[in-house]
Amino acid sequence: MQKANIIFFYGPPATAKSYVAQQVAKQTGYVYFNLDEFYVKVKAQSEVEKLNKLMQVFQAEPKNYIVDGFLDKKAQAVVFFEHYQKPRYVIYFQSSKDEVEQNIRILSTEDQKKCRFQRFSNFLQNRDELLAYLKKFQFFVTVDAVQKGLSNNFQQSSDLIIQSIMSILKPKVLVALTYNNEELAEVYLNKVETELGFKHLHLETLCEEELAKGTPQGKQMGAFLNSGQVVPPQMQIELLRKYLYNDPQQNKFILTSFPEKYQEFRTFEDKLFPITGLINFLKEGKTVSFSAKMNPVLHYSAEGKNLIIQNEDLGPFQSYLTKRIKYGIVIGPVMSGKTTFAKYISQKFGFNLIEWGETAIAQLKEKLSTVPGEQIEELTLPMIIKYYKDLFSNVTNEKYVFDGFPPGCEKPEQILQFLNLGQASWVLNIGIDQTNQWIRYKIKSEMDVAAEMTDDDKEKMITNAKAHEEILKQVQVYVQQQSDCKLFKQDTNYSLEQNYKSIDQIFGKRVYLASILANLDSDIYEALKLIYINIAAKYKMSFVDVEQLIAKNFEKLSNDYEMRWTKQNCKNPSNFTPETVMKLVKQYIDDLPIQSRDVLLWGYISADQQGDKQQQEQIFPRATDELMMVEKSLGQIKVLYAITEQPLNSEINDPEWVLEKPEVPPPKQEGDGGDEEPKDAGNADGEENVPKFNIYNYQWTKSEIPKNMAQIFMKVKQPNPVQLEVSDYSFKLIYDNFDELFQSIQENNNHTYFAQIQLQQPIMD
Numbered sequence: 001m002q003k004a005n006i007i008f009f010y011g012p013p014a015t016a017k018s019y020v021a022q023q024v025a026k027q028t029g030y031v032y033f034n035l036d037e038f039y040v041k042v043k044a045q046s047e048v049e050k051l052n053k054l055m056q057v058f059q060a061e062p063k064n065y066i067v068d069g070f071l072d073k074k075a076q077a078v079v080f081f082e083h084y085q086k087p088r089y090v091i092y093f094q095s096s097k098d099e100v101e102q103n104i105r106i107l108s109t110e111d112q113k114k115c116r117f118q119r120f121s122n123f124l125q126n127r128d129e130l131l132a133y134l135k136k137f138q139f140f141v142t143v144d145a146v147q148k149g150l151s152n153n154f155q156q157s158s159d160l161i162i163q164s165i166m167s168i169l170k171p172k173v174l175v176a177l178t179y180n181n182e183e184l185a186e187v188y189l190n191k192v193e194t195e196l197g198f199k200h201l202h203l204e205t206l207c208e209e210e211l212a213k214g215t216p217q218g219k220q221m222g223a224f225l226n227s228g229q230v231v232p233p234q235m236q237i238e239l240l241r242k243y244l245y246n247d248p249q250q251n252k253f254i255l256t257s258f259p260e261k262y263q264e265f266r267t268f269e270d271k272l273f274p275i276t277g278l279i280n281f282l283k284e285g286k287t288v289s290f291s292a293k294m295n296p297v298l299h300y301s302a303e304g305k306n307l308i309i310q311n312e313d314l315g316p317f318q319s320y321l322t323k324r325i326k327y328g329i330v331i332g333p334v335m336s337g338k339t340t341f342a343k344y345i346s347q348k349f350g351f352n353l354i355e356w357g358e359t360a361i362a363q364l365k366e367k368l369s370t371v372p373g374e375q376i377e378e379l380t381l382p383m384i385i386k387y388y389k390d391l392f393s394n395v396t397n398e399k400y401v402f403d404g405f406p407p408g409c410e411k412p413e414q415i416l417q418f419l420n421l422g423q424a425s426w427v428l429n430i431g432i433d434q435t436n437q438w439i440r441y442k443i444k445s446e447m448d449v450a451a452e453m454t455d456d457d458k459e460k461m462i463t464n465a466k467a468h469e470e471i472l473k474q475v476q477v478y479v480q481q482q483s484d485c486k487l488f489k490q491d492t493n494y495s496l497e498q499n500y501k502s503i504d505q506i507f508g509k510r511v512y513l514a515s516i517l518a519n520l521d522s523d524i525y526e527a528l529k530l531i532y533i534n535i536a537a538k539y540k541m542s543f544v545d546v547e548q549l550i551a552k553n554f555e556k557l558s559n560d561y562e563m564r565w566t567k568q569n570c571k572n573p574s575n576f577t578p579e580t581v582m583k584l585v586k587q588y589i590d591d592l593p594i595q596s597r598d599v600l601l602w603g604y605i606s607a608d609q610q611g612d613k614q615q616q617e618q619i620f621p622r623a624t625d626e627l628m629m630v631e632k633s634l635g636q637i638k639v640l641y642a643i644t645e646q647p648l649n650s651e652i653n654d655p656e657w658v659l660e661k662p663e664v665p666p667p668k669q670e671g672d673g674g675d676e677e678p679k680d681a682g683n684a685d686g687e688e689n690v691p692k693f694n695i696y697n698y699q700w701t702k703s704e705i706p707k708n709m710a711q712i713f714m715k716v717k718q719p720n721p722v723q724l725e726v727s728d729y730s731f732k733l734i735y736d737n738f739d740e741l742f743q744s745i746q747e748n749n750n751h752t753y754f755a756q757i758q759l760q761q762p763i764m765d
Contacts, residue, residue, distance in 0.1 A: 003085050004058040005030075005248045007169075010070035010134075011093025012123050013116045014103035015145040016158040020093075021068040023162050027272070028066070028169060028245040035069030051076050055084045064245070072122070074129045081137075088248050090134055091165060093145035097124075106151040141168060170273045171244050171251035172198075172321065174307075175258045175265075177297070181281040187312055188281065189254055195314065199250055201243055204257040207231060210239060233264045237271050244272070254279070265296045277305040277320060277593060284310050288537040290735060294530060301537035304592030308540075319484050320593055325392050325422055327351075327400035331475065332430025333468040334461065335440040337492050341430060341503060342403040349507045351401040354388075361407075381408040385417055392422040397590070410467065415474040419485075426486045427475050428506070436493050437461065505749050508635030509589075512541070512600045515709060517608055518645040518759060524728060528643065531731050532602055535738050541598040542589050546573050546581065546606070549588055557584070573606040578621055578629035586633055599634060608709045623709035627716075638745050639738075639753045640713050648756055650710035650721070654701035661696050713754055722755035 007030070009021045018034070025032035038057070044050040051071070058065070070090065071077045081087075095103075104116045134140040143164045147157035178185035192198045210218035211225075217239060221231045236259070244253060259265075269275065278300040280288070288297055288306070300306040307320050330345070332338035339355070346353035354360070365375035368383060376383075384406045392400075409418050419427075432440075441461065442449050453461075479487045488506050492499050514532050516525075529545070536543035550557065551571045557580065573581050581604070589599060607623040631637060642648055713719065722741070726733050734757060744751045 002062045004062040005064045006058065006067055006085075006087040007065065008067045008070045008087055008090045009093065010090055011145060012095060012100045013119045014100055014107055014150070015093040015095050016150055016154065016161060017093050017145075018068050019158055020161050020165065021066050023158075024165055024169070025066040027162075027166060027241075028064070029241050030064040030066045030245065033065045033067045035067055047073065047076055051079060055080070058084070064248070071130075073126050074133045077130060077133060086137070087139060089168070090137070090140050091168075092131070092134070092140065092142045093161075094142050095145040099146055099149075099151075103151050107154065166273060169245075171253055172276045173244065173253045173255060173273075174198075174277045174279050175255045175275055175296075176279040176281065177260070178256055178281055180286070181283050181310075184283075184309070184312070185256075185281040188309060188314075189256070191312065191314060192254060192317065196252070196318070198252045198254050200254045200256065201240070202256050203236060203240070206239055206243065207236070233259055233267045234271065237268055240268075241272065260296065262294050262296055262299055265299070275300075275305075277307050279317075280306055280308050282308055282310050286310070287539075288534075290534050290538070290732070292530075292732075294533075298530070298533050298537050302533050302543040302545075304542060304594045306537065307594065315482065315484055319423070323396040325395055325398045325400065326425045327392070327402065327422065328424060328426035328428065329402040329405065329419075330428045330430065331404055331468065331471060332492075333432065333437065334464045335437045335444065336430040336432040337440075337499070338430045339403050340496075341428065341490065341492075341499070342401050344500060344503060345401050345428075345507060348504070349399075351399045353401055353403065355403045356406050381406060381414060385421065389421050405471065410471075412470075412474045415471060416478055419475070419478045423482060424478070424485050426488060427479065428488045428490055429472060429475070431489060431491050431493075433493055434461075434465075437465075504635070509599045510597055510636060510638045510745070510749075511630055511634050512598065512639045512641075513604055513630070513637060514600065514602050514641040514643065515605045515608070516603055516643045517648065517709075518643055520643075520759075524759075527728060527731055528734075529602055531734050532600060534735055536600045539598060539738075539742055540594075540596055541600045542592055542594075542596045543600050543602065544585055544588060545602045546585065546604040547571055548603075549584060550576070550581070553584060573604055574621055574626075578626045581626075582629045582633035589634075601630070604630075605640075605709050622706060624707070624712050627709070627712060637713075637717065637752065639741055639755060640709070640719070641734075641755045641757055642710055643757045643759065645759050647758065648710050649708070650714045650754065650756070652707065652711050652715060654703040657700040657702040659696055659700065710754065710756070717752050717754075719752035719754040722753055723758070724755065725758045725760050727760045 009017050011017050021034075022032050024030070035054075038054070039050055042053045044053045071080060100120060101117075104113060104120065108116055143161055145161060147153075147160040150157045176185060176189060178189075189200050193200050207221055211222050212218070217235070221235060221239075224231050224235075240255070258268075265275070278296060280297060288301065288308075291298055297306055307316065309316065328345075328351075330338045330342040342353060342355070345351055361379060362375060364384070364387065365379050366373070368379070368387060369376045405415065405418055409415060438453055438461065439449055441447075441457070442451065442453070447453075475487060479485050490499065490502055490506075512535075516528075520528070533543055535541070550573055554571060557576060585601065589595075605623050605626045607621050607626050627637065707715075714721070722737070724733055724737060737755075741753050741755070744753075
C-alpha cells in the first residue's frame with residue numbers, strides 16, 4: 001500500500017515556521033498541510049482523536065506533504081512512528097527561549113500575543129521529552145531558526161532558513177552535454193543509470209509526454225510550439241520540478257537536452273537550486289573550446305563543477321560525487337628516507353601522518369580495546385584494515401599520509417586490500433641506489449663508513465630490496481586499474497634540500513596570478529576576466545576570483561578581522577593581511593568539487609592596485625608580503641600577469657650609497673701605556689683568524705621608494721619576461737600566448753614568467 005511522504009516542521013511559535021513551510025512546499029511542489037487548522041476543521045479535541053484523524057487523512061490521500069506543526073507529546077509520536085509510518089524528516093526549528101519571546105512581542109499583534117505565549121508555554125512542557133525521543137532517529141534534523149534575528153530581519157533570516165532546508169531536500173542533479181561525443185554519452189549514461197541508480201531525464205521527451213497527456217501544462221506548451229516558439233525555460237523548470245521532487249526514494253538525476261544557454265542555467269538555479277555539476281562528454285585529446293561569451297562550460301569550470309568525460313570509466317564520476325578522504329602512501333626500501341619524507345609531506349602540506357612505530361601500534365591497540373586504558377594483546381592486519389576502513393568511511397575532506405604499509409602487509413592480496421581502504425589518491429615510491437643505501441645503514445649503525453658490511457647485513461638489505469620490488473609491482477597493478485591514483489617516484493640520492501624541492505613540485509600547487517594595475521570599467525574588466533576563465537577551463541585549472549571571494553565572505557571577515565581604515569573599495573584584498581586572504585583562498589580551493597594542481601588567481605597580487613590611497617597605505621601590505629604568502633600557502637608562482645595601462649618599471653635602479661670610512665688611529669707602540677689591546681681569540685664558536693664583518697667591504701644602495709610587484713618578482717624569481725600589447729579587439733592574444741607558456745612549464749617545471757599586459761586603444765564603448 002502506498003504511503004504518504006511526510007515532512008514535519010516542529011518548533012516553538014514565532015520562528016517563521018509557517019512562512020517557511022509554505023515557501024518550501026511551493027518550491028518542492030508538495031502539499032502544504034497546517035496541523036492546527038486541520039484539527040479545527042475536523043473538530044478533533046483529544047490526543048487520540050487528533051492522532052486518528054491525522055493518520056486517516058494520510059492513508060486516504062498518500063501525497064507528498066509539508067506539515068506545518070508536529071504531534072504534541074512523545075506518546076503520540078511513538079504511536080505514529082511505530083504503528084503507522086516514520087516520516088521522511090522531522091525538521092526542528094531551534095531557537096532560544098529569549099529569542100522566541102522577543103519574536104512574539106515584536107512580530108505579533110496584540111490579539112496574537114496571548115495565544116502565542118500560551119502555545120509556547122505548552123510547547124516547553126513537552127519539548128524535552130519529545131526531543132530526547134526524536135534524537136534517536138536519523139530523520140530528525142535541526143535548523144537554526146535565529147539566523148540574523150527574525151525580529152530585526154525577518155525576510156533575510158527566513159530566506160536563510162529556507163536555504164538550509166532546501167539544501168537537505170534537494171536532489172543531486174547533473175546536466176550532461178552530449179553533443180561533442182554522443183556515442184560515448186549514450187553508453188556512459190546507461191551505465192550511470194543501471195550501476196549507480198541515477199534517473200535519466202531527457203527534457204525534450206518529458207515535454208512530448210506532457211503534450212500527449214493533454215495536461216493543462218502540456219496544453220500551455222503546445223500553444224507555444226504551435227505558434228513556432230520554443231517552450232519558455234520557466235515552463236520547462238516547472239515540469240522538471242514535478243519529477244525532481246515527486247519520488248523521495250529517487251533523488252539522483254541526469255538531465256539531457258537541457259537548454260544550452262548560460263542564462264537558462266541561471267534561471268534553473270534561481271528558481272530551483274544550484275546543479276551538482278556539468279558532465280561534458282568530449283572525444284579523446286579534445287579540450288574546452290574558447291568562447292567570447294560566458295557559457296555553461298566556462299561558468300561551471302570556474303566553479304570547479306565541469307566534469308570532463310572522455311572514456312567509459314565511472315571512477316571520475318564517482319569521485320566527483322563523493323567527498324572522500326584523500327590519502328597516500330610513502331613506500332621505499334630500508335634507509336631510503338621514507339619516514340623523513342612522510343613527515344615532511346605531513347607538516348608542509350597538512351596531511352595527517354600515520355606511522356607504524358611502537359608508540360603508534362600501542363595507541364592503536366588501546367583504541368581497539370573495549371576496556372578504557374588497556375591494550376588488546378595482539379594486533380592483526382585484518383584488525384588494522386578494518387579500523388582504517390571504518391575511519392575513512394566516516395570522515396570527509398581529510399588528508400592522510402601513511403609511512404609505508406603496516407606490519408605484516410606483504411602478500412599481493414593484502415597490499416591491494418590496504419590500498420582499497422577507500423581509494424588511495426597517490427603512492428610515492430622512494431628510490432635509492434645500493435651504494436648510498438649501504439652508506440646510510442653504516443651511519444645509522446654507527447659503523448665506520450669505510451668498513452665492509454657483514455654478509456648478514458648485506459643479506460638483510462638485499463632481502464628488503466626484493467620485498468620492496470614485490471610491493472611496488474602490486475602498487476603498479478593498482479594504479480593501472482585506478483585512474484584517480486597517481487604513482488610518483490622520488491630519487492633520494494641527492495641532498496635533502498634538493499629532495500624537499502622535488503617533493504614540493506609533486507604536492508605543491510602551480511600558481512598563475514593575474515594582477516590588475518589599471519582602472520578598468522566594468523565591461524573591460526569582465527571581458528579580461530572571461531579570457532582568464534577560458535584559460536583556466538582549457539587547462540583544467542582551479543579559478544579563483546579573489547575580490548569576489550572576499551565579497552562573499554566579507555561579513556565574516558570584517559567580524560573576525562579588523563579591516564584597516566581606507567578610502568579604497570572595501571572588498572579590495574589589500575585591505576586584509578595576506579595571511580587572511582590566503583587562508584580564505586586555500587579553503588575555497590580545498591572545497592572545490594574538482595581539484596587541480598594548477599591554480600589561477602584573478603585580481604591578485606593587489607598591493608600595487610591603483611586607488612585613492614592615503615600616505616600610510618603606500619607601504620602596507622607590500623607586494624613582497626603577498627607574493628611570499630602565495631608561495632608559502634599554495635605553491636610556486638609560475639606566471640605573474642600584470643595588467644596595466646602604462647609601461648611598468650620592473651628594474652631596480654636605486655642610487656649607490658657610499659659610506660665614508662672613518663680615519664683609523666695608528667697602532668699603539670710598546671711603552672705608550674694605557675690598556676693593552678685584547679688579542680683576537682676567534683669567534684664565538686672557537687674558530688680563530690676568522691675575519692670580522694666589515695660594512696665597508698660591501699656595496700650599498702639607498703631608497704625611500706617601496707618596490708613594486710614587478711621589481712620584487714623580477715629580482716627574486718628572475719623569470720622570463722613577456723610583453724603583450726592588447727586592445728579589447730585583441731584580448732584573445734593573451735589566451736593564445738598562454739599555450740606557449742604552459743607548454744614550456746610542462747616541459748621544465750623550473751620555468752617562470754613575468755607577463756606585462758599593456759592595454760591599448762581602442763577601448764570598447
